[in-house]
Amino acid sequence: MAGNIRLEVVTPEKAVVDEDVQIVVAPGSLGEFGVLIGHTPFLTTLKMGTLRYKDASDRERFVFLSGGFAEALPDKVTVLAESAERRSDIDIERARSALERAQKRLAQKQDDVDYARARAALERAMHRLRALEANK
Amino acid sequence: MATLKDVKTKINAVKKTKQITKAMNMVAASRLRGAQGRMEAFRPYARKFADVLGSLSEKAGEEASPLLMPRDEVKKVHMILCTSDRGLCGGFNSNLNQKAKAFVADQKDRNVDVSFTAFGKKGRDWCRKNRITIADEYLGVVGGKVEFNVASNAGLKLIHAFLNEEYDEVYVLYSEFQGIARQIPMIEQLLPIPPIEAEDGAPADENEPYLAEHITEPSADELLDEMLPRNVYVQIFSALLETSTSEHAARMTAMNNATKACDDMIENLTMIYNKARQAAITGELMDIVGGAEALKG
Numbered sequence: 001m002a003g004n005i006r007l008e009v010v011t012p013e014k015a016v017v018d019e020d021v022q023i024v025v026a027p028g029s030l031g032e033f034g035v036l037i038g039h040t041p042f043l044t045t046l047k048m049g050t051l052r053y054k055d056a057s058d059r060e061r062f063v064f065l066s067g068g069f070a071e072a073l074p075d076k077v078t079v080l081a082e083s084a085e086r087r088s089d090i091d092i093e094r095a096r097s098a099l100e101r102a103q104k105r106l107a108q109k110q111d112d113v114d115y116a117r118a119r120a121a122l123e124r125a126m127h128r129l130r131a132l133e134a135n136k
Numbered sequence: 137m138a139t140l141k142d143v144k145t146k147i148n149a150v151k152k153t154k155q156i157t158k159a160m161n162m163v164a165a166s167r168l169r170g171a172q173g174r175m176e177a178f179r180p181y182a183r184k185f186a187d188v189l190g191s192l193s194e195k196a197g198e199e200a201s202p203l204l205m206p207r208d209e210v211k212k213v214h215m216i217l218c219t220s221d222r223g224l225c226g227g228f229n230s231n232l233n234q235k236a237k238a239f240v241a242d243q244k245d246r247n248v249d250v251s252f253t254a255f256g257k258k259g260r261d262w263c264r265k266n267r268i269t270i271a272d273e274y275l276g277v278v279g280g281k282v283e284f285n286v287a288s289n290a291g292l293k294l295i296h297a298f299l300n301e302e303y304d305e306v307y308v309l310y311s312e313f314q315g316i317a318r319q320i321p322m323i324e325q326l327l328p329i330p331p332i333e334a335e336d337g338a339p340a341d342e343n344e345p346y347l348a349e350h351i352t353e354p355s356a357d358e359l360l361d362e363m364l365p366r367n368v369y370v371q372i373f374s375a376l377l378e379t380s381t382s383e384h385a386a387r388m389t390a391m392n393n394a395t396k397a398c399d400d401m402i403e404n405l406t407m408i409y410n411k412a413r414q415a416a417i418t419g420e421l422m423d424i425v426g427g428a429e430a431l432k433g
Contacts, residue, residue: 012182043353
């Protein structure tokens, strides 16, 4: 291995991750992609999902992203996300109840705006839970 | 001439007021720190965003997205007015409302319809009083913990309205935080998105080859389509952060002044109190001396 690459995950509210990592795997909108040091400059949008990375001490970590975009440079990956949470920060109870609420709301037919909103909420909750359940 | 007791009551009342203004000053100071921290935290995101968007749009040009295209005829404009929910912050809200008033008058002269989205109660009340159409109102946002999804929901709504030609131009009026004692009302155009420049700091020619060797996925145009609406959200979010920070700073200054004014008043009243007390003592002495003289006969 040639060395570590810098990973920065920032949201409008705070910087979530800022550390040297071995590999980053991110949910690009056209498919998941992995980045190692020395990557060609690359810019892409991200879809909602889980970002994985292996930190300097070989531990695999997970971050939930609600979409955004990422820029990879040879020595650095920057992820700009609307919201991002490390797995340890995800509130299981909240995600579960959000999931239930969204499912209930989808069950009763409503106008388009509410429908779209409930769909988005459902998706967010599912991805949060998936990030939690990913093998540890 | 006020009696001793009246003056004493008045002094106590002013002291109570001073306690309140002082407490509000300290609350505002700690909120200000929080708000400034949030602005600080937003900065890396905003900077990176501006960099990437600047270089993307340089490549794309005006035709790339309907969000960039100025309309030939402007008939309906929309304004997002950011004010605070609560008063007691000096001229903060009235400065903003004055600016809004000038803007409305300007548009009326050009025969343009104006409508508003109000963030904050003070601005909403002002719109109501002046019978200006309010499309939307959001209370309890400015001054608290501003969340990004509030900005993005509002932004999404405006973008839809803009694309449906309900509005031809969208502006935001907010208070820029320039320092504890300086908050300036500012108007910025949101839609159509004005030509974007990469954040200054780096010279232009250094920015230029920024994306030249980037692979983009999907294509640069599609990427731009994704990013332009986000730019609107980012702008609204930053306006809300600036206004919140300004509000706390304005309140802190106003309350500081009020506390000082209380001190002055207490000093004056104490002076009056002492004078009255002395006058009363002198009066009593005169009575005693007069009485003694009379007894001597």
